[in-house]
Amino acid sequence: MDDENFSGSGEAFNDAEGNGEYKQLPFYMPKQPICKMLRTYWSYANASVKYGENTDYPVHTLPCPIPKGTYYIKDVEINTDGWPLVMPRGFLKGVVSLYDKNEMVGTLAALIHITDKHS
Template sequence: MKQFLFCILIMLIGKTCALIPKTYEARFISITSNGTNLFDLSQIRFLGRERMANGTFELKEDLDNESLSFVGETFIDSVGDGEYKQLPFAAPKQSICTALKAYWSYFESSLKYGVNTDFPGHTHPCPIPKGIYYVKDVVLKNDNWPVIMPRGYLKAVGTFFKNDQYGGGLEIVIQISDLS
């Protein structure tokens, strides 16, 4: 009985925390890729005070579960001096389609198919089809992000492996700041 009540208490606390308003905003700083023959992000630019992502990106081949896997790590630079410290939030090595399905919810409010992108991430395709996709006026929306986030420059580093060999890297830097 105690275990049952404890489970109910935990669920209620979780639902209550979801109602707490977010006190931060996020904006793009940069996106870079390196050493990859899998994709090209060099045509994405950030415009305006809102740092809206605009441009195209290319997936150079179909990204399938059998040959491609992904690992993600996060780092924080709270004061902006370039000294990043690793955070305990990471994505373990997993197939690319599994990763897209697991983490798409963090991006779905920012990337709307048919509105500001033609990338079909919302359908969780597998394999992820090669092609050139656009992004237009994409701003970061933190609707599905944790209620509490560290402030400063957050760097997400993704490493891709093709047939268990290094296939390239992706680095996205965003700034988390208090709402003005």
């Protein structure tokens, strides 16, 4: 995947009550070339997704174009140390859309339950 043909965008939704009624949040990633998007937003996942531990994708180098292949990300425990201090509580859903020459070809959705940290 290269920046000339592939792009991505992202949206965030919150369900504070856990009843399935998600409301769109003002956090979003505007549609942009795929490699630029990875370089710009990778810092949020960098502490949690590690090459050789829970992925075989070379996240330590973030190559562009993205090498053809099948990759996995599994068993990730999210480290939120670098995230904003103020986050909406409840269920946060992030949806990333992937485009090939402006045609949507896939989506990735992640669901996170955000609670207060207890010491």
